[in-house]
Amino acid sequence: MIEALKQRLSEHFQLTNLTIKNAGLAFLWVEKHELEMLLRQLRDFEGYTHLSFIIASDHIEKNQFKLTYMLHNYDTKHDLGVHVDISRVNASMHSIHPLWAQAWTYQRELKEMYGIDFPESPRVDEDFCLEGWDDMPPMRRDFDTVKYCEEHFDDRDGRATEENRQTMKVNIYPERGE
Amino acid sequence: MTDKNDYPTLANADLIDAERSLFCDARPVPYEPYPVDFVEKFANWVRANSLWVLAFGTGCGAIELNPLMTSRFDANRYGIQMRPTPRQSCVIVVAGYSSVKTLKRIIRSYEQMQGPKFVLGLGICSLNGGMYWDSYNTIKRIDQYIPIDLYVTGCMPRPEALLAGFIELKDKIKAGQCDGTNRYVKDFDWYKANQKKVIKNWDMPDYNW
Numbered sequence: 001m002i003e004a005l006k007q008r009l010s011e012h013f014q015l016t017n018l019t020i021k022n023a024g025l026a027f028l029w030v031e032k033h034e035l036e037m038l039l040r041q042l043r044d045f046e047g048y049t050h051l052s053f054i055i056a057s058d059h060i061e062k063n064q065f066k067l068t069y070m071l072h073n074y075d076t077k078h079d080l081g082v083h084v085d086i087s088r089v090n091a092s093m094h095s096i097h098p099l100w101a102q103a104w105t106y107q108r109e110l111k112e113m114y115g116i117d118f119p120e121s122p123r124v125d126e127d128f129c130l131e132g133w134d135d136m137p138p139m140r141r142d143f144d145t146v147k148y149c150e151e152h153f154d155d156r157d158g159r160a161t162e163e164n165r166q167t168m169k170v171n172i173y174p175e176r177g178e
Numbered sequence: 179m180t181d182k183n184d185y186p187t188l189a190n191a192d193l194i195d196a197e198r199s200l201f202c203d204a205r206p207v208p209y210e211p212y213p214v215d216f217v218e219k220f221a222n223w224v225r226a227n228s229l230w231v232l233a234f235g236t237g238c239g240a241i242e243l244n245p246l247m248t249s250r251f252d253a254n255r256y257g258i259q260m261r262p263t264p265r266q267s268c269v270i271v272v273a274g275y276s277s278v279k280t281l282k283r284i285i286r287s288y289e290q291m292q293g294p295k296f297v298l299g300l301g302i303c304s305l306n307g308g309m310y311w312d313s314y315n316t317i318k319r320i321d322q323y324i325p326i327d328l329y330v331t332g333c334m335p336r337p338e339a340l341l342a343g344f345i346e347l348k349d350k351i352k353a354g355q356c357d358g359t360n361r362y363v364k365d366f367d368w369y370k371a372n373q374k375k376v377i378k379n380w381d382m383p384d385y386n387w
Contacts, residue, residue, distance in 0.1 A: 131379045132380075143314070153307070153376070155311075
């Protein structure tokens with residue numbers, strides 16, 4: 001089934017790769033400029049009417065973000081992930097909110113967490129989970145979360161330097177000490 | 179009659195001009211105990227036996243508050259009940275981790291409660307960050323932002339532990355040791371500086387009363 005789908009899609013699009021994970025899940029790669037047309041084709045003619053989610057992953061070694069658009073076909077119970085690689089520098093992607101209205105929520109989240117811009121996506125510049133964030137987007141891999149924590153939040157001086165077993169013996173259960 | 183200008187007021191510098199006149203600029207006032215010791219002790223006894231908890235789930239620990247109120251644990255036996263608004267509550271349970279976004283709401287709710295008010299930190303995350311020790315968005319020590327009267331540690335503490343914590347809190351209230359309201363007033367500037375350090379988009383009045 002998925003092979004036939006690939007055959008049909010290849011007539012119109014440059015599919016760079018196809019991975020079949022199992023009978024219900026497959027992934028294909030497509031170029032950035034072809035994504036919107038491909039998604040429209042899948043939605044209108046191939047039965048993938050549901051956008052499950054959009055995620056990004058940071059491939060800092062390749063200086064790329066990998067966006068994944070996960071679609072679902074209710075008739076065949078098949079999930080299809082569409083991967084797009086985009087540059088990490090001035091990361092920007094076409095908004096697909098005209099295709100699925102819920103996409104703008106995901107795009108707003110990706111803007112905040114990864115700094116990927118989606119021009120013309122509604123409310124994409126508003127705060128989503130983080131309020132007043134003024135640092136690097138925190139889900140980028142070059143963001144040092146431990147360093148950020150040390151700078152902004154204070155640790156509690158606690159039992160870290162004490163040896164638990166000895167403390168238990170001496171302070172809590174002195175009568176059971178060896 | 180004392181003129182209003184005799185009192186130090188808050189700047190509310192982070193509000194826009196149009197909103198500044200809508201909010202109170204008074205500093206918090208300390209709780210004055212009754213002049214007669216016996217009356218204050220009686221008031222503490224009454225307070226301890228009628229804890230009205232703000233039903234505000236601040237973190238994952240809020241899931242432990244629900245069974246507490248149902249028939250199995252039945253916290254009503256101990257005079258504990260939930261209230262839907264901070265105006266009617268005297269206890270706020272900081273249940274688990276608090277993200278910076280939630281912290282803003284915690285502070286706002288806490289300041290709106292009437293004194294004397296008590297804060298119970300539930301779970302290790304409110305104590306030292308717990309498993310969120312390296313999270314960019316989760317504060318580690320809640321006691322730097324609001325005064326805490328008692329911690330119940332664990333991840334997650336069972337409802338039994340929470341009940342034990344409430345009973346301990348009652349004992350402390352009866353003994354007159356829960357002075358969080360006055361600590362907050364006394365160190366108000368320190369608390370406020372800490373709060374504003376992490377909450378970058380401070381668009382509230384300085385004291386949310």
